[in-house]
Amino acid sequence: MSYTPAQIILTGGGGRLGSELRGLLPGVIAPDLPDFDITRRSDVETALDAHHPAVVVHAAAYTNVGGAEKERSACWKVNVEGTRNVVRAVIERGIFLVHISTDYVFDGVHGQYTEDDPIGPVRNYYALSKLVAEELARLTPRHLVIRTSFRPREWPYTTAFEDVYTSQDYVDIIAPEIATAIRRCDEVPYPTIHIATERKSVYELARRRKPDVQSGSKRDAGVELPDDISLDISRWLALKQEWGLS
Numbered sequence: 672m673s674y675t676p677a678q679i680i681l682t683g684g685g686g687r688l689g690s691e692l693r694g695l696l697p698g699v700i701a702p703d704l705p706d707f708d709i710t711r712r713s714d715v716e717t718a719l720d721a722h723h724p725a726v727v728v729h730a731a732a733y734t735n736v737g738g739a740e741k742e743r744s745a746c747w748k749v750n751v752e753g754t755r756n757v758v759r760a761v762i763e764r765g766i767f768l769v770h771i772s773t774d775y776v777f778d779g780v781h782g783q784y785t786e787d788d789p790i791g792p793v794r795n796y797y798a799l800s801k802l803v804a805e806e807l808a809r810l811t812p813r814h815l816v817i818r819t820s821f822r823p824r825e826w827p828y829t830t831a832f833e834d835v836y837t838s839q840d841y842v843d844i845i846a847p848e849i850a851t852a853i854r855r856c857d858e859v860p861y862p863t864i865h866i867a868t869e870r871k872s873v874y875e876l877a878r879r880r881k882p883d884v885q886s887g888s889k890r891d892a893g894v895e896l897p898d899d900i901s902l903d904i905s906r907w908l909a910l911k912q913e914w915g916l917s
Contacts, residue, residue, distance in 0.1 A: 672857050672858070673854050673855050673858070674725055674726050674853070674854055674855075674856070674857070675698070676696040676697060676698035676699035676700075677698050677699075677700070678724055678725040678726060679696065679699050679700060679724055679725070679726045679727075679728055679853065680699075680700045680701070680702070680718060680719065680722055680724040680726070680727045680728070681693070681696075681699050681700065681701040681727075681728045681730060682707075682709055682727070682728065682729050682730055682731035682753075682757065683729075683730035683731030683732060683771075684699075684701025684702070684703060684730075685701075685703055685704065686730060686731065686732070686734075687734075687821070687823060687842055688730050688771065688821060688842060688845075688846060688849070689701065689730045689731070691842050691843060691846035692728070692730065692846055692849065692850055692853070695846060695847055695850040696850055696853065696854070699728075700718075700722050700724060702718050709729075709731050709749070709753035709754075709756055709757055710748050710749060710752055710753045710756065711756070712756040712759065712760070715756045715757055715760045716760050719760050719761075719764055719766065720764075724766060725766065725767060726766065726767045726768075726769060726853070726856060727757060727760075727761050727766050727767070727768050727769070728769045728771070728853055729754065729757050729768060729769065729770045729771060729808070730771045731749065731753060732749060732750055732771070732801070732804075733745060733746040733748075733749040733750050733797070733800070734797070735797070736775075736795060736797045736798075736894055736896075737892065737893055737894045739795065739796045739797035739800065739894075740795065740796050740797075740893075740894050743796055746796060746797060746800050747800055750797075750800035750801055750803070750804045751800055751803050751804055751807070754770075754804040754807050754808065755807055758807050758808060758810055758811055761811050762810065762811055762812070765812075765813075766813075767813045767814070767815075767856060767857065768808060768811045768813065768814040768815070769814070769815045769817065769852070769853055769856050770804070770805065770808035770814060770815070770816045770817070771817055771819065771849070772801060772804070772805045772808070772816050772817060772818045772819070773798070773801045773818060773819070773820060774818055774819070774820045774837070774838070774839070774865075774867070774900045774901075774902050775793070775794070775795075775797060775798035775801055775802075775820075775897070775900065776790040776791065776793070776798060776801055776802045776805055776818065777790060777791075777897070777900060778791060778792050778793070778794060778897065779794060779896070779897015779898055779899055779900040780897070780898060780899070781899060782836055782870060782898075782899030782900065782901040783870065783899075783901050783902070783903050784865075784900075784901070784902055784903060785865075785903045785905075785906075786818070786861065786863040786864065786865055786903075786906055787863075790802055790805070794895045794896060794897050795894050795895050795896070809862065814862060815852070815856045815859050815861075815862065815863075815864065816862060816863045816864070817849060817852060817863075817864055817865075817866055818863065818864070818865050818866070818867075818902060819839075819845055819849065819865070819866045819867055819902075820837060820838070820839030820840075820845075820867060820900070820902075821839055821840060821841065821842040821844075821845040821846070822839060822840070822841050822842065822876070823841070823842060824841055824842060824843050824880075825880055825881070826876075826877040826880050826881035826884055828877075828884070829884065829885055830884065830885045830886065830887035831872075831873045831874040831876070831877030831878075831881075831884050831885075831886065831887060832872070832873040832874060832886075832887050832888060832889045832892070832896070833872050833873070833874035833886040833887065833888065834872070834888050834889055834890075834898070835872065835873045835889050835896055835897065835898065835899075835900070836870055836871065836872050836873075836898065836899040836900070836901055837870070837871065837872070837873055837876065837899075837900050837901055838865075838867035838868055838869060838870050838871075838900075838901040838902045838904065839867060839868075839873075839876065840867065840868040840876065841876075841879075841880065844868065845866065845867070845868075848866045848907070849866055851911075851916065852864060852866060852907075855914070858914075859910065861906065864906060864907050864910070865902040865903060865904050865906065865907060866904065866907050867901075867902045867904050868904070870899075870901035874886050874887075
């Protein structure tokens with residue numbers, strides 16, 4: 672079945688992806704801070720009991736990869752404890768969970784990871800927190816884990832790494848794909864789906880919207896980064912073709 676936005680609660684509605692999804696799913700229920708803080712279990716339970724959603728899309732996350740190394744407790748509180756609160760509330764109410772995960776759950780050694788490849792070992796603390804969150808999400812009887820990666824609409828830095836390969840893209844390209852998966856989450860015959868675009872270097876991606884960006888190296892990142900974190904998206908492309916969307 673296809674869900675309407677009025678049947679969906681979105682966490683992280685004020686974030687980069689959440690803001691895009693609110694525009695793509697007009698009418699989606701997206702409670703905001705400070706009244707809806709996923710690190711407070713009572714906030715999650717109150718929102719679910721007030722709106723009785725059929726689906727919870729869990730997009731809220733601490734996403735600063737470099738910052739996570741210095742703010743480990745803050746990262747863990749949001750990504751793990753917050754996800755635990757969402758998972759408990761969803762299980763108790765029999766709600767379908769769509770969990771937004773990341774390509775960083777992989778080690779990033781060879782790239783083109785499929786949904787069935789083993790995850791880990793992680794390369795940094797952010798990746799660890801998201802790996803644990805993904806495993807928590809799988810405790811729900813009805814769930815879809817979406818692994819993805821995205822950047823702001825405009826490249827925000829003066830440099831971009833030429834030695835990191837990815838299948839991420841700009842959020843305005845990725846978000847419509849995720850919105851489609853959310854609407855039809857009950858029709859996805861897999862527990863996990865990769866939503867991204869083709870493999871390229873981060874530098875190549877940056878140049879698409881900032882032609883004067885300078886090449887840089889992950890050696891200067893101040894945090895351990897993968898070499899190739901690209902995702903195999905053939906499962907998603909086949910599903911879209913089956914649905915007549917490609």
